[in-house]
Amino acid sequence: xxxxxxxxxxxxxxxxxxxxxxxxxxxxxxxxxxxxxxxxxxxxxxxxxxxxxxxxxxxxxxxxxxxxxxxxxxxxxxxxxxxxxxxxxxxxxxxxxxxxxxxxxxxxxxxxxx
Amino acid sequence: xxxxxxxxxxxxxxxxxxxxxxxxxxxxxxxxxxxxxxxxxxxxxxxxxxxxxxxxxxxxxxxxxxxxxxxxxxxxxxxxxxxxxxxxxxxxxxxxxxxxxxxxxxxxxxx
Numbered sequence: 440x441x442x443x444x445x446x447x448x449x450x451x452x453x454x455x456x457x458x459x460x461x462x463x464x465x466x467x468x469x470x471x472x473x474x475x476x477x478x479x480x481x482x483x484x485x486x487x488x489x490x491x492x493x494x495x496x497x498x499x500x501x502x503x504x505x506x507x508x509x510x511x512x513x514x515x516x517x518x519x520x521x522x523x524x525x526x527x528x529x530x531x532x533x534x535x536x537x538x539x540x541x542x543x544x545x546x547x548x549x550x551x552x553x
Numbered sequence: 554x555x556x557x558x559x560x561x562x563x564x565x566x567x568x569x570x571x572x573x574x575x576x577x578x579x580x581x582x583x584x585x586x587x588x589x590x591x592x593x594x595x596x597x598x599x600x601x602x603x604x605x606x607x608x609x610x611x612x613x614x615x616x617x618x619x620x621x622x623x624x625x626x627x628x629x630x631x632x633x634x635x636x637x638x639x640x641x642x643x644x645x646x647x648x649x650x651x652x653x654x655x656x657x658x659x660x661x662x663x664x
Contacts, residue, residue: 443595472651481656482641497651529595541586542643542652544595 442466445530445545452552458517460548462530469534471513472542473497473505476527488513520552556580557642557655565661566632574658576642577624585625586643586652587616596641599627629660637662 446461464471472487474497484497486505494505502524506514513532517524528548533540558577566572576585584603588596600609602618602625609616613630629636639657 474654479656482643482654484651484653487651527593531596541598541601542596543598544588546595547593549593 443545468532559655
């Protein structure tokens, strides 16, 4: 089975801190995604990547950046965390060049910014 | 913009009763996914539908994609507490190059 692993289950940070959320997948998938999930707003796409060193903005990229130096790892970076970035962050991966491929999700990171 | 509308937003059913939730798109769907999420956890894949009129079942869950490929329903027969959670539909629509999601249907099953 495909495994998508997010480094932290719960994270508490202070306003202004630089935050790294790590995601690793073990099935050699080309595509990786970062979503955030908020009550009443559903899942919103932050950034995605379809190849190493490639990245594309999703629907809400402001305040975030990403890094994909290796195929299996996709990092989400909050340069200066703010309270409105308190959220559940979900990483996902999929294979192939067809964006209509099934996504495999990690267990999520619940980030609280105080 | 939100292209997938899920209804009802939340649903409470007695254990053993059937339930149906819906996912409606304003655009033609090129693949519709149903996922389930337990509170505070990641999404678990349930089913994928691609062809108009397609219907798939897994255990007591049946999902259908209508002929015009703009709406999907998910039906649970004889609901159990294990069916409780948030059901999310995700889809690729014309002009998009990634999966977008609805806001989810929250299902509560009362023993």
